[in-house]
Amino acid sequence: MPKTMIEKILQAHSKEDVNAGGIVWIDIDVRSARDFGGANVVKAFNQHYPGDKVNDVSKTVFTFDCNVPANTIAYASNQHACRKFARGQGIKVFDCDAGIGSHVAIENGLVVPGSTMVGTDSHLNILGAIGAFGQGMGDQDIAFVFRAGKTWFEIPETMKIDIKGKLPKGCTAKDLTLKVCGTLTSKGALGMAMEFYGEAIDSLDLAGRITLASMATEMGAIAPMIPPSKDILKFCGKASGKKVEGVFSDKGAKYAKEITIDISNLKPQIAKPPKPDNVVDVESLKDIKVDSVFIGSCTNGTYDDLARAAKLVKGRHVKEGILASVVPATMAGYKRLLKEGHIATFVEAGFLVSNPGCGGCASGQIGMTGKDEVQVSTSNRNFAGKQGDGFTYLASPDTAVASALLGRIATAEEVK
Amino acid sequence: MQTVFEGKAWPLLRDGKLIDDIDTDMIYHNSHLAITDIKQMGQYALGNLKGYESFAKEAKPGDIVVAGQNFGSGSSRQQAIDCFKSLGIGCVLVMSIGAISKRNAINSGYPLFIVEQIDLGALKTGDTIRVDIDKLEITKAGQKVGSLAPISKVQRDILEAGNVFEYAKKL
Known part of the structure; x- marks a missing residue:
């Protein structure tokens, strides 16, 4: 079969x-x-x-x-x-x-x-x-x-998700991920595996795939599965020193559900507290003032995520009164960011940069939110009490940087 | 193996409906994660669930908790199951459950079951209900008020053995 x-x-x-x-x-x-x-x-x-x-x-x-x-x-x-x-x-x-x-x-x-x-x-x-x-x-x-x-x-059943269209300019893997989460909701893939297909998926790099896979849990899924591209196979082969072939679904495999999500007109997305599936366009929340910003986590803490964020930050400064923090996911990523000057960019711009780790999600590494504090975070959970006692909005590193620079929820487009 | 559970019901309600998406931080907040002694865990059960902050103080051994969809979603913390065990809660009934919490309940031999259907109109906080896992029935004063989804062989076997460690010894 x-x-x-x-x-x-x-x-x-x-x-x-x-x-x-x-x-x-x-x-x-x-x-x-x-x-x-x-x-x-x-x-x-x-x-x-x-x-x-x-x-x-x-x-x-x-x-x-x-x-x-x-x-x-x-x-x-x-x-x-x-x-x-x-x-x-x-x-x-x-x-x-x-x-x-x-x-x-x-x-x-x-x-x-x-x-x-x-x-x-x-x-x-x-x-x-x-x-x-x-x-x-x-x-x-x-x-x-x-x-x-x-x-x-x-063994879970599998849901097949076809992403239709290319990721529009100004959108990142996180916007795609939030769109999928908002569409499926927290119970949309409950107890199921998910397989992702489509042009936009094929062209995701490792960092983007990590972002997408990191929020399957917030959709209730047992496991996301992204068919590995040639680049992924090459990366993993090099990292492991093994011959890596990848496993792909069989033609005619049975799916419990098949859905298509069109992203051709996608705009930057953001999840409102207290649920990761409360997803709306970033531009609909532009009036909301922000107190703090966190960039990192298993969702958006890779070298690629932070290097991209640093490029947007370069030459600018966090708005006075905003606490903005960066936590790289791994030491290898941290070292590379350090070597290439991105850490200096963050520090010069007024970001607090911490040692690698889970950052804001695990109650303590870089502090928590206080009562009524409004935070924009690149992580994956904004449940009540998760990141502290404040209100956490989940968004891309682009949106997080823009919000840190302007002191309100903002898109990267506004600071370019 | 215990197959009948009788106790006072704690339907976790908001606006007359069972609360969905009660995640592990609401069940057992991450600020108590350093605790490794199960006896200490009960006092924090549902401590971060709005309206149920005093649950741990009021609940009695044998009580039965009833929750909505996607209960125990979120983190992998065993404490989100162990806190009920710690309080002596007789069993937990849910409309559906996050995958990790489901395994945590099954592997630790904790009686948590999936509800197929329940008549909330007939079920008030404090009502004594009876859960029969052979008949897959929930009754109140002899009247059927709900039914359970079938229980997997693995779950029954692990419940019978006590926990996954004992179960594996018999394989």
């Missing part, structure tokens, strides 16, 4: 017949835990498998990215519990300096198209950006996978 991308990837990792709706055991190529959840993974592992070794130390990693470096003793103690466990087991730790685990996994070639990875990051399905299977799981789940190397999984 013809199979979808997720069915084919999981079939290659299972002895059982993989079809949507079935529950099968799948082998996991990379098993990870971050600092949030990590200490509970260690606790559950020690409780259920006292004295045991993890299934395969070469396939197991810790990635600290949420509270980096730890700003409370409790978080510091949790991270240290993970470190001690890792040392005892011989597990590699990407510590507080490394950046966001999912990005680190792609950059370092830990995962390639067709791989399977699980971890305590609910946005780990971002790996669909390279056509790999990633899945966020809770700490009990991950403790089990650390020991077993495999887990049971309910």
Whole structure:
């Protein structure tokens, strides 16, 4: 029977017949835990498998990215519990300096198209950006996978999304992503995998694919799948030092749903608090004054995102009274931004630049919003209480920069 | 294995409807994530859900929580399930659930079930209801007020075993 991308990837990792709706055991190529959840993974592992070794130390990693470096003793103690466990087991730790685990996994070639990875990051399905299977799981789940190397999984049906038209000038991958999220809503892809097609998808670079894949969780999806382009295969081949072929859906694969979204007339998009699917045109909110701006996160913290933002910033200054912050996703990205002068551009323009990590989403790395504070953020969640006690609007780095420069919600067009 | 749950109902309501999209930050806010002792988790259950801030204080062991669509969406935190376990909540019924929270409930052997249909008109806060997972029925004083979606074999097996760790030992 013809199979979808997720069915084919999981079939290659299972002895059982993989079809949507079935529950099968799948082998996991990379098993990870971050600092949030990590200490509970260690606790559950020690409780259920006292004295045991993890299934395969070469396939197991810790990635600290949420509270980096730890700003409370409790978080510091949790991270240290993970470190001690890792040392005892011989597990590699990407510590507080490394950046966001999912990005680190792609950059370092830990995962390639067709791989399977699980971890305590609910946005780990971002790996669909390279056509790999990633899945966020809770700490009990991950403790089990650390020991077993495999887990049971309910194979989701797949929804096919055709993006019609080219991305208009002035729009970025984030605008496309928000458009899809606003169209599908938070429950639109609930429990499903998604496959993305169309000219605009084909031409997305890795950073753009990461942005799109990063918000599948906000559409309720189990996993997004973006068929890898030649450039993606080349990048992943180089990063991993392996021959990478990619997994693609079969002709005639069965989709639970097929929808088309036309973006030929798309304008910059923004999601109003308190839900990521509250999406409207940026220009409809131009009167809203902004107090703070955050550029970064697993959605928009790549080198490409920040280099593009820096080019828009260059020679200008953040409006007086606005707190604007930049957090690169990974150390590799940070180094390149530093070398090419983009970090200097941000700092000269009045941005606060932090070490790599999750930034504003994890309650603390670069502060939180206060009561009634209005924030424009390039992240993926604006739920009540998520980024603090204020009102968070989700938008592209372009829109975030323009809003920081003008002190109100604005499009990049207005500052060019 | 417990197949019948009886307790006082806590339908999570806003404007007379079950609240949809109750995410993990509303269930168990990220400011309490450093906690690893399950006994400490219950006090924060639903602490960030408007109108239910005092739920943890008022709820009694055995109570049954009923929520809307896409419950537990958001992060992967196990605490969003464990906080109910910590309080001794008998079971949680939802119209639909985020994928990760669903696994978290199943793997930790926590009785969380999907509701197929429920008559909200007949269900008030504090009513005693009975959930029978063999019959897939929700009743109040002997009258049927709702039904459950079928429960997967994996979920039943893990519930029976206690948790995924015990379940895997039997495979």
